Amino acid sequence: MLRKKEIPGFKGGFNLLDTYPLRFFNIIEKVSSDTTPGIFEFPPATQKIEHVVVNLCPTEPWALPNWAIFGHRVNVFFNKLKEIRDRFFPAVQYCIALNNKDIETIAAARNFAGSEERVRVFPLDAKYPQDDSVVLSKVVLGVDINFGQEAMSRGIFIMDAQTVSAIYDSCISGNKVDSRFIAVSGTGLKENELVQVQLGTPVEKVLSDRVIEGGKYRVFLNGPLRGKEITDLSYRVNWTINNIVVLREQDYKVMFPLFKSEELMFTTNVHGEVRRCVYCNFCDNICPVDLEPALYYHSYQRGERHKARLYNLERCIECGLCSFVCPSKLELLKIIRECK
Amino acid sequence: MQIKKFLKPIEPIFNKGLDRVGSIIHAHKKVNFLFGALFGAFDGLLRSPKETAQSPPFIRNNYDVKRFMGAVLVALVIGWVLPAIYFYGWQCVISKLLVSFIIGVFVVDVLWAIIAREDHISEGGFVSCLLVPAILPPQSPLWLVGLGAAAAILFRNILGGVGYNLVNPALFSRLFLTVCFPALLVTGYQTPFTGMPDLHTFRYGLDAVTHATPLTAFKTNGEVASYLSLLFGTASGSLGETCRLALILTGLWLIKIKVVNWRLPVSYLGSVFAISVFFSLTMGKAVAPPIFQILSGGLILGAFFMATDPITTTYSQKAKWIYGAGCGFITVLLRDFTTLSEGAMYAILLMNLVAVPIQSLIVRTRYRR
Incomplete structure (x- = not known):
């Protein structure tokens, strides 16, 4: 196999930039926190x-x-x-x-x-x-x-x-830096925007007037893959928050999903029913640190969590790609975290 | 875009209807017990699920097992159903498919789901039932196809359903039929029709004319069929294995969309080629030549569609090379040195069983401390 030697890289991974082409419009405004x-x-x-x-x-x-x-x-x-x-x-x-x-x-x-x-x-x-x-x-x-x-x-x-x-x-x-840029995007919003936010502003205030009216949405800090979900929107923005993603909660059935992949794509829906592992090798092909997540799943299924730790589990960086790509919709990242 | 426009007005009607039927089924315990799984399967084909990600990552790929299996189904329809309709007539092919699907999926699988209280009916059954007629002779009676489909699905379900089947269900059913009805499996290899089809041949093909398969012919009198006839499917063989060109093309498509792991066909076909080259060089005309080996029998169908069944192969990628090479080795050994003319089925079944120890061996060597 010919490999491009000039670009250093790693095996696996996934090009999210092409899969979810988000565009930010140059609307940058300052949201001030009400406190200091x-x-x-x-x-x-x-x-x-x-x-x-x-x-x-x-x-x-x-x-x-x-x-x-x-x-x-x-x-x-x-x-x-x-x-x-x-x-x-x-x-x-x-x-x-x-x-x-x-x-x-x-x-x-x-x-x-x-x-x-x-x-x-x-x-x-x-x-x-x-x-x-x-x-x-x-x-x-x-x-x-x-x-x-x-x-x-x-x-x-x-x-x-x-x-x-x-x-x-x-x-x-020698200036005081009290605000930072936050990328605010997702299907739960009217528009994807870059917002300059003062540190300490509640997320609620950042999102006000930006979320779609009517319809459920969920808020994730630092991305839906690696980040965390917040339900309490009074959470205050600090320096570690790079972006806020608001996704539409697609919790209802939609007819003929094959023709609507674009509409369903960037939502919280799992896009499929939970099945057994079919050993499709998607998870180990995509793993950036060369692990075999299905082995953890099978160990977990058999109730042998200690065994999962033998398979280099500590090297997992919890990027979430295995769960993201699994066609059987198995909660691999959850299992990995429980086994650790 | 056209389809979308056409579907738009009927969507709410369907949606409401399905919701209503679903609520009726779920409201009555006994009805749910009988038809819950069936309705679930039907609903799952038409509508997206409503489950949302409750643990990180909160977005998921829109690729699921249905698409995975659907791709295999599309590949099989193009790879063997359409060529077989041309070569053997639609009456032969369609009737077998109907019998296989009705008995395999709609009777055995549904009954099993009801008795064993499975919560869903798996899509894998369609793939198995589409493969069962493909590996039987064109003139095999319909009851044989039905029995094969029933055996395949029943056997798979007994082992625990999709995800736990140790060996390929379609090949297992073929083995079962070979043991039970050996006479029916060595005859009935109808000569494929060639030329412009008229209404009669499009329906029946060249009925009643049978011919030994190229591998059997080689075994009996050393006759090597022309490679072109093997490639295009004008040589006789099982219903779905003859048109190798279509099978190779669809197999390559499956590799491209990553449903089929490329390591398996490459290692299987490569090892068949390498080993038969070795035997040809050492033993001369007594064994089949390499290209003939690759193009004859069920090897192409087996290498692209059966050996690659992800559940029955090894999970580890490196072990897949060993698995494929083992398949090739056993295939050539059985073809060249036993009384059997075709060995791909036995090779794949045997390697399905050996895959388990290979996998644990590879895992142990990889994670040894």
Whole structure:
């Protein structure tokens, strides 16, 4: 088999960007919290940092796109990055992970790297979960970190575009950063928008006037695949929230679903009945860390949870792709979490 | 788009009707006991389910087992039903399909669902019942097809239904029929019709003219059929295995949409080719030549549609290579060195059983500490 050697990557994964083509319109407004907003603070390094990974490769369509931060001035962004490097991390390795289709940014990044050996640019396939910290540090640095382990404890500092910009504003320009961009999208909304939100604003306020009237919806923070569902909408936005996805709750039957795949696609519906495992190999083909999720299912079915742990279960990064792709609609991620 | 427009006005009527029937069925305990599963299956074909994801991930792919099985059904219809209608006449093919479906799915499977209180009827039954007539001779009587379909579904259900069947149900039923009615399974290989069909031949084919299958002919007098006739299906054989070209094309389509794992046909056909090349070089004309081996008998049908049945193969991808190579090895051994003319069925059935130890062996070596 011929393999493209020039693009580093991992086996498996799934291209969500093509499957769910979400478009954000450039409507950016500031939602203010009613209380005193939280302030972004650059965490003081507790560990000696050896590598800085700048993750400019969002792989989820509902994640905050880079252009929200860059505007159309990519070079300005890289100048900021340069100042941060000179000020805080003068002697560490720099890795910049980019979407390999984003030619403009790649050119700017290469320009930024120049001839320095400390800065390396990685154009990557933007398939989910490439931006996960475990997969990213494996692909970019060749370092294995365990799921749940802080990348910082291995001397790796991963930051995204928004964090870079915030560090610059708060530590170099000396402004107080009390708001951040949040991508708000989904079938439960009238429009997909990028909203600048003050830290500490309740989710309720962010979503007001944006959700569709009449009809149920569910709210997920940081995406429906990896994120969590919130039912209490008074939850306050903090710095870790990158996006809010609101999905239509498709809890009724629809005639002739084969002709309506577009309508049903981006909803909470499971799109099928629960069946037994048919050993279709979809889950191990898609697994980004080369596990065989069906083995956990069979161990769980037989009541042998301890056995599941023998099959490298600790390497699972809980990306949720196995449950996502399973044609028998088995709750593989739930089973994995219970077995752990 | 046209279909969508056409369906729009009838949707609410159907929807309401199904809801009403569903509520009646679920309201009466005894009715639900008898027809709940049947209604569920029918409803599941027409409407999307209403279940939503309650645990992460909260979005799911819109690919389910129904589409998986549906793709196999489409491939089989194009791969063997349409060519068989041309070669043997529609009366022969359609009647067999009807008998197979009615007895296999609508009688045995439904009765089983009622007796065993299954909550649904599996789509896998359609695939098995579509395969049963394909691997029987064109002139086999209808009761034989019905018995085969019943045996296949019953056997699969006894083992625990789709997901637990140890061996391929269609092949098992063929084995069962071979043991019970050996005479019926070696005769009745009707000569396929070729040329422009008129009304008579389109209905009956070339009735009453039978011919030994190419593999039997080779066994008895060393005659090698032309490769083109094997490829296009003008040589005699079981109902569904003759038109290899259509089977290969649909098999490749299934590989492309990832319903069939490419490792299995590649390793199966590859090992048949390699091993028969070896035997041809060492033993000369006494054994069948490699290309003839691949194109004759049920090998193509078996390699693309039966050995690839995901439930009966190994789960591990590496073990699939061993599985496919084993199938090929046994097939060639049986064809060349036993009195049997065709060995694909026995090879696949045997490897279905061996798949279990191969799988556990591979798992043990992979996760050994």
